[in-house]
Amino acid sequence: MNEIIEPLNPIAFKLGPIPVHWYGIIIGSGLALALFLAIREGNRRGLPKDLFADLMLWAIPIAIISARIYYVIFEWKYYVKHPIDIPQIWTGGIAIHGALIGAVITTIVFSKKRGISFWKIVDIAAPSIILGQAIGRWGNFMNQEAHGGEVSLSFLQSLHLPDFIINQMYIEGVYYHPTFLYESVWDFAGFFLLIFLRRVNFRRGELFLSYVIWYSIGRYFVEGLRTDSLMLGSLRMAQTISIALIVGAIAILLYRRQKKMAEARYLDQANL
Numbered sequence: 256m257n258e259i260i261e262p263l264n265p266i267a268f269k270l271g272p273i274p275v276h277w278y279g280i281i282i283g284s285g286l287a288l289a290l291f292l293a294i295r296e297g298n299r300r301g302l303p304k305d306l307f308a309d310l311m312l313w314a315i316p317i318a319i320i321s322a323r324i325y326y327v328i329f330e331w332k333y334y335v336k337h338p339i340d341i342p343q344i345w346t347g348g349i350a351i352h353g354a355l356i357g358a359v360i361t362t363i364v365f366s367k368k369r370g371i372s373f374w375k376i377v378d379i380a381a382p383s384i385i386l387g388q389a390i391g392r393w394g395n396f397m398n399q400e401a402h403g404g405e406v407s408l409s410f411l412q413s414l415h416l417p418d419f420i421i422n423q424m425y426i427e428g429v430y431y432h433p434t435f436l437y438e439s440v441w442d443f444a445g446f447f448l449l450i451f452l453r454r455v456n457f458r459r460g461e462l463f464l465s466y467v468i469w470y471s472i473g474r475y476f477v478e479g480l481r482t483d484s485l486m487l488g489s490l491r492m493a494q495t496i497s498i499a500l501i502v503g504a505i506a507i508l509l510y511r512r513q514k515k516m517a518e519a520r521y522l523d524q525a526n527l
Contacts, residue, residue: 260422260425261422262399262422262423262425262426263277263397263419263423264277265277265278265397265398265399267280276345276346276397276398277394277397277398278345278346278394278395278397278398279344279345279394281390281391281393281394281397282391282394284390285386285387285388285389285390285391286311286315286387286391288383288386288387288390289380289383289384289386289387290307290308290311290383292382292383292386293307293379293380293383294306294307294308296379296382296383297379300375300379302371302375302376302379306369306371306376307379307380309365310361310362310365310376313361313365314357314358314361314362314365317357317358317360317361318354318355318357318358318361319344319349319354319357320357321353321354321356321357321358322349322350322351322353322354322357323341323342323344323348323349323353324353325349325350325352325353325354325356326348326349326350326353326485327341327348329350329485329486329487329492330348330485346398350485350493351388351474352492352493352496359377362376362377362380372459374459374460374463375459377460377463378453378459378460378461378462378463380463381449381462381463381465381466382446382449382450382453382462382466384466385442385445385446385449385466385469385470386442386443386446388438388442388470389438389439389440389442389443389445389446390439392435392436392438392439392442393435393439395435396420396423396433396435396436397423399423399424399426400435400483401434401435401481401483402424402426402431402432402433402434402435402481402482402483403431403432403433403434403480403481403482404431404432404480404481404482405429405430405431406430406431406432407430408421408430410430411424411430411433416433416436420433420436431482432480432481434477434480434481437473437477437480438473438474438477441470441473441477442470442473445466445469445470445473448465448469449462449465449466449469452465458511458512458517459517460507460508460511460516460517461508461517464504464505464507464508467500467501467503467504468500468501468504468505471496471497471498471500471501471504472497472501474493474494474497475493475494475497475498475501478491478493478494478497479491479494
């Protein structure tokens, strides 16, 4: 007789009748840590102490809204029949590319109003962003979503994963690729890479562009394993956007160098 594997409870606790989901707690924790690190680095670089806190007051809600809108657009066949589900982000269903679009647009407007270089802000924020993404993927783990295709138990065991991850990847009688984990590990590696790059002599804007390239490469390959991709016809949108971002980031990097728009270099010890 097969052992019954119970999934982890996606609800952490209840405040009266209101359930508090692990998904929201994990996403919120990732955002809080990212903000803390950005503020600390911004202060070290001589930026106003309240800069990132003020930016996040706008960027976080706009990013969440744009992430949800992006997701709903590509799942409109479902949501047009279930409009009451549209605001229920705590059950999952936000797209990181939508969040990045909203956050970047917000930062562009914010930087112009504050009279501070957009590139200066996003260079400081880049390691924080990818760290927040690495943590946030564990919200998908708790919801048993953003997984890949079917695999065997022996395959998961060959990855030397702890039992709680293997058990959580057992969904309705089938084991699945823990693609949330693949992306999380890639993002954590990207965080340490960006921290390393920040400690060497680099050009303004190129730390953020390096983040875009690194994240997009990992997301392209991970997306190819997933079973819940947002589609545009036969195209996986995340893969299509990842390719566009890689090409775009490299093009911007080369263009800025050619036009001598990225001549400013700075060491880790110096202000940006």
